[in-house]
Amino acid sequence: MKLTRRNFLAWAGLGAVGAVACEGFGIRHGELDLQSPVRLPEDLVRGTDNWYASLCRTCPSCEGIVVRVMEGRAKKIQGNPFFPINQGKTHARCEAGLQALYHPDRVPSPMRRSGPRGSGEFLPISWQPNGMDSLRTALQARGSSSVMITEPLRGHLGLLADRFASAIGGEQLGFETIDNNTFRAAVKNVFNQDTLPDFDLENSRFILSFGADFLSTWVSPTRFNRGYGEFRQGEGRDRGLLYQIDSRFSMTAANADKWLPVRPGWEGHVALSLAQVIVSEGLEAGGVDVGALVGGDAGIQRLNTFRPEVVVQLAGLTPEMTGGDPVEFLKDLARRFARTRPSVAIGGGSAGAQSNGLFILEAIYALNYLVGSVGAKGGVKFNPGSPWDGVPASGKVGSLEDWDRIAEQIRSGRTKMLMLHGADPVHGLPESLRLRDAIAQADDLFVVSFSPFIDETSVMADLILPDRVYLEDWGDDITEPGPGYQTVGFQQPVVNPLPDLDPLSFPDVLLTMSQELGRESQLPWSNFKSMLREGSDALFAMNRGSVEAASADEFWNNLLKKGGWWDENTTGPANIQAPNGLIQTIANKASDPDFAGIGLGSDSYYLVPFVHNTLLDGYNAHLPWLQSAPDPLTTVTWQTWVELNDVTADRLGVKEGDIVRIESSKDSIRAVVYATPAAPPNIIGVPLGQGRKSGSDYATDRLGKESSNVMDILETTLVRDTGSLAWASTRVRVHKTGESVSISKLEGNSRAVEIGLTPAEDIIKTIRPENA
Amino acid sequence: MVTQRENHKWGMVVDLDRCTGCQACVVACQAENNIPINTQSYFQQRRAYEWIRIERYWEGEFPNVKARFIPILCQHCENAPCEPVCPVFATYHNDEGLNVQVYNRCIGTRYCSVNCPYTVRFFNFWQPQWPDRFRNQLNPDVTVRTRGVMEKCTFCVQRLRRGEVNVERRGLEPLTGERIPVADRKLNYRQMKEGNYMPACVQACPTNALQFADQHDETGPVKAIFEEANGQIETREHGGHVDEAHTRVYRLFEEVGTKPNLIYLKKVDAFPVDKRPR
Known part of the structure; x- marks a missing residue:
């Protein structure tokens, strides 16, 4: 089927009506039957609201949402109470998806550049023939030397973008300003896992976090916040203790019981000093083979070079910071961490963003082996891979080396076409890479942006083909990190684009192009929805998981109704054997940070x-x-x-x-x-x-x-x-x-110190640190 | 029209030991209640509208420093200082424990705002404006207030009414959309139980630091806490002593005698900072 705006809308409309016909977040079958000519939700004037389940896309973690829709307009986003990651809760970011949907600065229709590159001067064009023809011509001429830069893509869009890039002979790479590549490498080296792990904060009694601002932005904050609430005041449990070792006073440090301001780049040494205390005092959890983990006597000797006495100097810890002798403080911390089980060590953020960041994160995560929290309740939990063969569960994200290479390719003219979706590398890369200049000065470069908004990279585009915003489009995502078991979220269009906007779904454009370029063998789907439907049918055929249905159609409907599919019985590995001599290997890698x-x-x-x-x-x-x-x-x-x-x-x-x-x-x-x-x-x-x-x-x-x-x-x-x-x-x-300038802040002119009436309970009722 | 219903008495509990200051409640409230966009100049003029806000307090000095977060919203006081000063009865206390603002009556004297010890009333100094497209998002259940009118947290009264419609007439659990058995669908406050009616802030709060329910609801999360807090007030009124060290329950500015329908649970401090004078 040739994709036109009209029949695309018909597809989307039919799909959306299918989505309406559910009990959960919708209306009753009977009412639809009475209104058979009506095919679009905004034509239903019922005076009541409908709730549709979908996915949030305002941050890289994947959260389930439900969207309140009234007469074809989205009114409110809330957490999907069924979805395992956020269980009905949201971050502030999720709510603002509505403003992306109804943003006054959305690119209204396809546009081509009319002024010098980067000037921001564009002229509107039509999708057919101009927009699609220009794209096809460019792909035919330049596809084999093209680079597609996207947000980190998982699930079927990840598969589609990857296959599209290889079908045309180009390259596809995900972009993140602050990427998780170092964290990912540490997880691979320490736990031999390919997907990011989950942290069972809810059941943990002691959290030792190095640099990871997990309550604010790090990896999956809504999930961690849920766990944190229970960690503090969950029913039927002791109050947990959180230590944050962080060079900056982050939001997580602000919520910690104790913040230790370490010199940047020395977190790994602190982690090894804690390991040294645990090993030398025999505080490890039962069943842990310390000899194998540390690497025998040689390993212990190596570890002894990280004694707290040595490390406090390097890490810049002073008696003022630790409220007494810093050496004793580290020893006390190691004892608490080892004895208050289950405990968990987390590292990331600025701790991994040093020249020796990989060593630092490995040293931190290795601590989990010593206290027996690897794969255990209240510790690090691992996630299984994708339920579908070939569909990626992790986004492929380029490193700085990759971006340096691509900037060089653009300068040398080897990259002749740049495709952009959901990524703004010009804004997000260090200026010294000179990507902006490279794009601006490349004579023989064709830049296509699929972004619905102008940003610093898409303003340099020759052609802008605006994508739909996520609340108008189909999609899916394999949550990363998952909750410890297989979880897939599904995204459905909850509204259609406003009449004055003319966007076209990015995956559908890719599929149309692959057909027009004769690449159906690699991408045999007519549109993205049918690709997702195939995924749904595959899940149905597995006959497991949270969605129950008698037929594939019913399964698809129930899947969209619940916003996803998950199988609590398909968990990641619980028993992971530490590589022999792991801590010695890490200690041998130790190095000073470079500035x-x-x-x-x-x-x-x-x-x-x-x-x-x-x-x-x-x-x-x-x-x-x-x-x-x-x-x-x-x-x-x-x-x-x-x-x-x-x-x-x-x-x-x-x-x-x-x-x-x-x-x-x-x-x-x-x-x-x-x-x-x-x-x-x-x-x-x-x-x-x-x-x-x-x-x-x-x-x-x-x-x-x-x-x-x-x-x-x-x-x-x-x-x-x-x-x-x-x-x-x-x-x-x-x-x-x-x-x-006049600072724009909520706080008053005089600094807010002390809170008035006793805000904090000085005497700890549930857990006294000295007894911990 | 206020539905006559003797049994409802709404109350909120804020657990400061769970609150991380993440701002989810703040944005959720703005999305729900058609609050104008707080531009940079609104903040610079100290006229930003935040029906719920997170205040941050510093304690101590580096390196022994702590930040405290406390969400502040209308306390829906039983003895509300804002109410008696309104010359046109635009603000009053309804029989469900809500402090209600009638926008149609308000003539903008701002006496209520002056009298509120919590600074949770916001005056519309300007006609609220949104770009046309953003207006698509406005909540149809909530008035867009005009210039010259006072506004404040309503405990999302519109969601309470929606909840009633959904629970009692449509037979649906508002949050999950599941059907309620017919026998259970009757006008009874226990129908409106915890979980099927929540203000937007409570609904969003990722750590469950905010809890909201009927204070009479035996199965709800707030009844026991309100009983403890009411007991404290009674003890103090009779000249008794409340052992502050062994309770987390307190009301904001309790000594003012406003009797808020909002209760705070203190943050637990494992290692208190040295609070010597600066």
Whole structure:
């Protein structure tokens, strides 16, 4: 079938009506029968609301949502109570999907570039013939030297994009500003798993987290928040204890019982010192073969070089930080961690974003073997792979080395075509890679963007073919990390695009192209929905899992009704054998972190960038609800701030609202000062997310001095053995500019200290640390 | 029209030991209640609308520093200071324990806002504006307030009414869409049990720090906590002593005598910071 807008709408409409015909989030069969000529949900005027299950796509983790639809307009997004990852709960980001749907700055129709590249001048064109013809011609001429850059893709879209790229002889790669490649490599080396693990926080009694801001943005925060609530005050259990070892005072550090501000890049040494105490004092869990794990006497000798006495110096731990002798503190921490079982060690975020990040994360995750929490309740739980053969359960994400190579290919003219979907590498890569210049100056390069919004990369496009927003489109996702068992989420169109918009589904465009280019043998589906339906039929044939049905049709309907399929009996492995001598191997890898550029000195600071609580790396910067959601710690909105310790701010002679220039060896940016008692004096924190140079007004209408992109000044240090960007390994100088702005924050003008009436219970009722 | 129903008395419990300050409740509230977009200048003028907000307090200095989060919303006081000062009876207490704002009556004197010790009333200094497309999202169950009118948290009263319709007339559990057996479909407050009616903030809260239910509901999550809190008030009124160290229950500014229908559970602090004067 040739795909036109009309018959695509008919498909989508039929599918959507199919989705309506359910009891759960819909209306009764009988009412549809009476209105047979009606095929679109917005034509049903019933005065009541319908709820459709779908998936949230405002962050890389996959959460089930239900969307309230009234007369064809989406009104509210809530968590899908059935979905295992979030169980009815949501993050602030999920709610704002409605603003992406009804955003005034959506690309309304296909467009072609009419001015110089990057000028943002476009002329509207039609899909047929202009848009599709241009795409086909470009693919015919340049497909074999093309690169498709997407968000990390899992599930059937991952399969489709991968096969499409290989069918035309090009390359497909996922892009994430802050990628999980180092975490993934550590999981592979320590646990020999290909998918990311889950952490059973709900049943844990002690969480030891290194650098992972898991309550805010790290990996799967809604799931971790659910677990955290139970960890703190779940019924019938003791209150758990959380220690956060983190160079910056993150949101997770703010919620921890104890925050230990470690020098950036030395987290791995701290983890090994804890292992040394556990091993030397014989605190390991029963059944753990310490000899094999540590690597015999030689391993123990190696481990002894990480004694707390040695490490406290390296990690910069002082008696003020630990409330007494830091050596005793580390020993006490090791004992608590080993004795308060089940306990779990988590590492990620800035801890893995150092040149020695892989060593750091491996050292952290190896601790889980010592306390017997690998695959166990309250510990690290593993996920099985994809239920379908060949359908990826993990997104393929490029490392900094890959992006450097692609920028070089563009410069040398070997890459002749760039296809973009859901990724903004120009904004998200360090400026020193010069990707923007490479694209702007390449003479023989054709750039196609499928993004429904203009961003810094798509503004350079020659052709924009706007995709549907996720609430208008089909899709699926294999949750990563899953909840410890096989879980697939399904996304269905809950509304049709507004009449003044003319988007076309990205996967459908790819399938149409593959037909027109004669590649049906590799991609034998007429449209994406039929591909998903095939997946549904395959799940039905497996005859297991959460969806019950007598026929494949009923299965499809029930699947969409529940928003997905999961099988609690298909879990990841519970017993994982540690590689022999694992801890010795890791200890032998130990190295100091490298900081290129500005050296250590009294006027230099460690720059710790962090992912914005709601905007992430800037992916959501165009959504005003998320711009106006205050940062939890500083309460700043709409601006790029820099967290400076009070003492540091005094020394620099700046106060809140002043503009400082933050300078690395690469470049400099400006940001608004937020002086805080919680920042370590030698560290400055700057959020990602702002500083968009093109796109929606909500992302771009601020002055350069109050909205900037911290990626612009990062050194391009690599994490050894993974090729990822070591984004926390930049040192900077901070200069006063003499300018200031009115800071836009929720907090009042005077600093909020102490909370009034006794906010915190000083005496712990459920668990006394000294008894732990 | 207010449905006459003697038995309802709504209440919320906020467990500060679960709250992580993540802002999910804040955005959920804005999505549900047609709250204007809080632009940068609204924050700069301190006129941002946040029916629920997360306040953050610092305790201590580096390195012994803590941040405390506390969600603040209308406390729906029994003795609400905002009510007696309104010259036009635009704000009153209904028989379900809700402090209600009647937008049609409000003439914008802002006396109520001045009198509220919690700063949870918001005045519309401007006509709310959205780009045309965003208006598609507006909740049809909630008024768009005009310039000159005071507004505040309603405990999502529209969701309560929807819940009643769904539970009692349509026979559906509002959250899961499952059918309720016919025999159970009758006008009875126990039908509106925990889980089938929730304000948007409670619904979103990923750590379950917010709990909402009928204070009389034996099976609900808040009854025992309210009984403990009411007991404390009674003890104090009779000159007795409440052992603060052994209870997590407190009301915000209890000494003001507002008797909020919102109860906080204190954060548990395993290692309190040194609170010597700065």
